[in-house]
Amino acid sequence: MFANLKYVSLGILVFQTTSLVLTMRYSRTLKEEGPRYLSSTAVVVxxxxxxxxxxxxxYKDSKCSLRALNRVLHDEILNKPMETLKLAIPSGIYTLQNNLLYVALSNLDAATYQWPSDSQLDSKELSAGSQFVGLMAVLTACFSSGFAGVYFEKILKETxxxxxxxxxxxxxxxxxxxxxGVYIYDGELVSKNGFFQGYNxxxxxxVVLQALGGLVIAAVIKYADNILKGFATSLSIILSTLISYFWLQDFVPTRWLYASSSSSCS
Known part of the structure; x- marks a missing residue:
């Protein structure tokens, strides 16, 4: 049973990561009339x-009993405030990471977004402006995600x-x-056009894929190991690259990407 959960969670992770990167990139670059949806509100939703x-x-684990569900939530969350507070740190980092993901994919193609996580960057391969902003966003997200992942794994496996x-x-x-974040960065736009402006x-x-990602990552951290997780991420990079090149046609391979692909997937 444990082995099945491990490989199922890794398979879902590959699907979820690839799908999220591609659909998010498409949604942020698609030309449409009216205001575009706010990434900060999408993170909250x-x-x-x-x-x-x-x-x-x-509720399902509580045998579909509302009384049992209420007792579990009360005992495990409200009655254990210090345990609950432990999640504030990784939660803040993951929220930052999710917002940076939107920034990155608004400025990079889907394949380039995924490569920097394991590779050194040759600045000569980059143009100024949006690509630089996108790469800074994804590199920051990678470093912060690493710390949050280790912290969350420790909490999950020790409690x-x-x-x-x-x-x-x-x-x-x-x-x-x-x-x-919505209030600080997009409060004026929300008051003008609404929280769900541009949603389609x-x-x-x-949004659903991003929500699914939170569940899948937790399951992978709980049931799998870092080596298999790295393999799943590498497979997702390959799939994103192939789909970006052959289907979306918004990706042009460079010498840096050829080199980084070897180091990332080796």
């Missing part, structure tokens, strides 16, 4: 969806609380930090 999904999973309870705690703080079917697909 994804966190709320993640909380709802985890509550449903806890008896379920993955779903931990994700509820993570999503709670993520929603708070995300709303702070594609936007909701991106």
């Amino acid at each position: 994804a966190e709320l969806l993640k909380i709802m999904a985890c509550i449903l999973l806890v 008896k609380q379920s993955v779903w309870i931990r994700n509820i705690q993570l999503g709670f703080f993520g929603s708070i930090f995300g709303l702070m 079917r594609l936007t909701w697909i991106v």
Whole structure:
């Protein structure tokens, strides 16, 4: 059972990461009339969806009893404030990372977005402006994600609380930090055009995929190891590159990418 969960979670991670990167890139570069959706609000909605999904999973684990669900949430979250507060740090980092992901994919093609995480960058391969901004965003996200992943893995494997309870705690703080970001950076736009301005079917697909990512990452950290997770990420890079080149046609290979592909996937 444990082995099945490990490989299933890794397979879903490959699908989720590839799909999210491609659909998010497309949604941020698609030309459309009216205001574009705000990435800061999308991050908040994804966190709320993640909380709802985890509550449903806890409800299922509680044998579909509302009374049992209420008791579990009360005992594991409200009655353990210090345990809940432990998730504030990785939650803040993940919220920052999710916002940076939008910045990166608004300025880079999907393949280039994924390469820097394991490679050294030759600045001669880059043009000024948006590509530089995008690469700085993705590099910052990579470094912060590494710390948050180690911290979250330590919490998950050293405590008896379920993955779903931990994700509820993570999503709670993520929603708070995300709303702070909405208020600080996009408060004026929200008051003018609404929280859900520019939302369409594609936007909701991106939001759902991002919410799914939070669940999958937690499952991978819980049931798999870093070597297999790295293999899944490398496979996702290859898939994103192939789809970007042959289908989206928004990616032109460079010498830097050929070199980094060898080092990333070796």
